[in-house]
Amino acid sequence: MNDRPLPRMNYTQYRKMCRLVHECCNYDGGNCILLDDGEGCVCVQSISYSLLCKWFRIAVLPLDKDLAAVLFPARHGLRRCGECGRSFSPPRHNTLYCPECAARRTRRKKREWAARNRGRP
Incomplete structure (x- = not known):
């Protein structure tokens, strides 16, 4: 059963x-x-x-x-997005975020990286 x-x-x-x-x-x-x-x-x-x-x-x-x-x-074969919680079909086995959230996270990380490294020679 x-x-x-x-x-x-x-x-x-x-x-x-x-x-x-x-x-x-x-x-x-x-x-x-x-x-x-x-x-x-x-x-x-x-x-x-x-x-x-x-x-x-x-x-x-x-x-x-x-x-x-x-x-x-x-x-x-769906997974829940780690950011928003919606279900999505991952293109690879190690994908954690839906495409919208992945794009948003990438932009945010680039912005943070640029802010950290802007003043360095």
């Missing part, structure tokens, strides 16, 4: 997921066909802030690459 905790979504992620759940082939007017045993059963994914439905995680969530990357960053 998998003992890793299921990712919890914030409200905006939950709203994206609710719009995406309508794309599931097992979703039928608020009910789940897979859980149907004669009478309608509410789709658990449409009412939860966790990713409970395995079918949704495997088949439907990859349709929204941004949401999937935020909820499962390691699976998509």
Whole structure:
């Protein structure tokens, strides 16, 4: 059994997921066909802030690459930026910052270096 905790979504992620759940082939007017045993059963994914439905995680969530990357960053080869905390796809294994923050840090470091070395002969 998998003992890793299921990712919890914030409200905006939950709203994206609710719009995406309508794309599931097992979703039928608020009910789940897979859980149907004669009478309608509410789709658990449409009412939860966790990713409970395995079918949704495997088949439907990859349709929204941004949401999937935020909820499962390691699976998509993403990393969190050390400066701003956003997820980004690193071009190399030792990249620590997203491209925007890397450019900002480079400019700041050059400015600091120039200020330190301006008065030296």
